[in-house]
Amino acid sequence: MNDAIESQKAPEPVGAYPHARKVGDLLFLSGVGPRERGTSIIPGVTLNESGEIFAYDIAEQCHSVFKNVRTILEDSGAKWENLVDVTVFLTNMKDDFPIYNKLWKKYFGENPPCRTTLEINCLPTPIAIELKCIASLL
Numbered sequence: 001m002n003d004a005i006e007s008q009k010a011p012e013p014v015g016a017y018p019h020a021r022k023v024g025d026l027l028f029l030s031g032v033g034p035r036e037r038g039t040s041i042i043p044g045v046t047l048n049e050s051g052e053i054f055a056y057d058i059a060e061q062c063h064s065v066f067k068n069v070r071t072i073l074e075d076s077g078a079k080w081e082n083l084v085d086v087t088v089f090l091t092n093m094k095d096d097f098p099i100y101n102k103l104w105k106k107y108f109g110e111n112p113p114c115r116t117t118l119e120i121n122c123l124p125t126p127i128a129i130e131l132k133c134i135a136s137l138l
Contacts, residue, residue, distance in 0.1 A: 029134070073135060
């Protein structure tokens with residue numbers, strides 16, 4: 001079974017891909033950012049006149065991206081606790097990792113999924129964080 005999932009509550013994908021795909025007992029989420037559905041609003045981001053990031057609040061973006069991941073999981077029949085592996089993309093590791101890591105501990109508590117965190121120079125939209133997730137459907 002290889003079923004594509006489109007959430008009606010999560011932000012629209014910025015490209016030609018589904019929010020998630022079920023394959024056997026696994027759920028693969030496409031990259032998820034902090035944007036809000038149906039708007040150009042990016043929580044925690046102030047853009048300049050050219051549409052580039054002028055200022056941002058990584059904590060607000062983290063809360064929003066975690067909310068978006070939870071929405072996609074739930075719309076796919078999974079739960080937050082089903083996450084088994086998360087790849088995190090940050091555009092500013094030095095400044096943002098301590099805040100992000102503190103929030104990660106709050107959201108995942110005692111039994112967090114595996115995690116890899118990478119610094120990249122940009123993301124497709126003016127955001128500072130994106131998550132790529134795998135969840136178990138068992």
